[in-house]
Amino acid sequence: MIEILLAIxxxxxxxxLLVAVPFAFIGAKRIDPAATGGTWGFKLLVIPGAMVFxxxxxxxxxxxxxxxxxxxxxx
Amino acid sequence: MSxxxxxxxxxxxxxxxxxxxxxxxxxxxxxFVAVGIASYPTSQPMxxxxxxxxxxxxxxxxxxxxxxxxxRIDRRWLPILxxxxxxxxxxxxxxxxxxxxxxxxxxxAGNVNPIFSIFTTDAGTTxxxxxxxxxxxxxxxxxFVMAATSHDFWLTNLTAPxxxxxxxxxxxxxxxxxxxxxxxxxxxxxxxxxxxxxVLGLLLIAGAHxxxxxxxxxxxxxxxxxxxxxxxxxxxxxxxVENEPFGATVGxxxxxxxxxxxDKVSAVSGVCQHQNGPLAEGKFxxxxxTCPWHGYQYKLDDGTSPPPFTEKIPIFQVRIEGGRVxxxxxxxxxxxxxxxxCLGDSCEPEAA
Numbered sequence: 001m002i003e004i005l006l007a008i009x010x011x012x013x014x015x016x017l018l019v020a021v022p023f024a025f026i027g028a029k030r031i032d033p034a035a036t037g038g039t040w041g042f043k044l045l046v047i048p049g050a051m052v053f054x055x056x057x058x059x060x061x062x063x064x065x066x067x068x069x070x071x072x073x074x075x
Numbered sequence: 076m077s078x079x080x081x082x083x084x085x086x087x088x089x090x091x092x093x094x095x096x097x098x099x100x101x102x103x104x105x106x107f108v109a110v111g112i113a114s115y116p117t118s119q120p121m122x123x124x125x126x127x128x129x130x131x132x133x134x135x136x137x138x139x140x141x142x143x144x145x146x147r148i149d150r151r152w153l154p155i156l157x158x159x160x161x162x163x164x165x166x167x168x169x170x171x172x173x174x175x176x177x178x179x180x181x182x183x184a185g186n187v188n189p190i191f192s193i194f195t196t197d198a199g200t201t202x203x204x205x206x207x208x209x210x211x212x213x214x215x216x217x218x219f220v221m222a223a224t225s226h227d228f229w230l231t232n233l234t235a236p237x238x239x240x241x242x243x244x245x246x247x248x249x250x251x252x253x254x255x256x257x258x259x260x261x262x263x264x265x266x267x268x269x270x271x272x273x274v275l276g277l278l279l280i281a282g283a284h285x286x287x288x289x290x291x292x293x294x295x296x297x298x299x300x301x302x303x304x305x306x307x308x309x310x311x312x313x314x315x316v317e318n319e320p321f322g323a324t325v326g327x328x329x330x331x332x333x334x335x336x337x338d339k340v341s342a343v344s345g346v347c348q349h350q351n352g353p354l355a356e357g358k359f360x361x362x363x364x365t366c367p368w369h370g371y372q373y374k375l376d377d378g379t380s381p382p383p384f385t386e387k388i389p390i391f392q393v394r395i396e397g398g399r400v401x402x403x404x405x406x407x408x409x410x411x412x413x414x415x416x417c418l419g420d421s422c423e424p425e426a427a
Contacts, residue, residue, distance in 0.1 A: 002194045003191055006190055006194070028228070031232065032228065032231060032232055035079070035228065037079035038080040038081070039080070039082055041081065041082025041083070042226070044082070045082050045226050048222075049224045051223070052220055052223060053224075053233075057232075060232075068234050
């Protein structure tokens, strides 16, 4: 059982890496204007997080969605 | 912030902070291994390095968890809080080194995948079948997600509430690591001093959080006393000290009230747009309310950050009546100009 879970985790992160690299260099600036002109250091720093949240980022990249707006009372 | 993202927004303070941090960590690791070899000449250097990285990461995690409440109890801790994210990433890197070395040392020689081995075989040093290593692995995964999302890009793209919730998982990681330590190294090292130090660390963290929470209660108590025309009385005029923000909760939300320029009083949200920092615990400098955590600033006439930054927080109407300060429960919105209330005769009457 644990072997299956770890294998799924490994595959998920591997797919994440495939998405994260192009996302860091192309996709990030499509969904967040502040990423336009981002430094190389920023792009490299984004990759590990993008490996984790790649389904969310890929969806927003495909739909060209801007950063989400918060709806809490004080936003 | 509105400017383009960089890896790190360096300034002189951050450079000094990181230099001291790096030297401290490297110095600790070198000293730990050197003292270990001197005290136990037969010990394995790799074993000592595994212990050294674990101890360094464990101490750093305690320090990280203590900074938040300490900064609320005593403002002199705020400069340490300012760059806490670098502490967190450093702690993860040291913990990762510990995990990597442990996995290679204890699980790398067999024919089972080392990661699978963590979950399926015991390292054979301590508590028989108790899977303490699995707890460490899961905690390390949590710390990885936190370190990987520490950049402001994630704050913007996950939103502050989600980001904040994600980073509160540090307490889950701490709980998992407490089990990892208790059923791991503390089973091998049976000297009572290690147990006392571990319990002391837990008590320090719990005590500091309880004390800070107790102090915060004063601000978080809803002001449900006198209410007129949608305004709530939050304090006496004399409670306001010039240029020192006053915290209150109105309509279920935190508000920061500031008396400035002698007789003006304005109120904005007490929650910073950056990381939900406590603005009422900040300072009023250069005409702006400044967050104590990372220095994000907001003008008191409309709740916006000074250019080129684009953050906005809600602003509230204020009235001064009967020697008391009244705040409108419903904010006017973000980026909306609102006249300050006035304490003296020099202000426009309708502003008060």
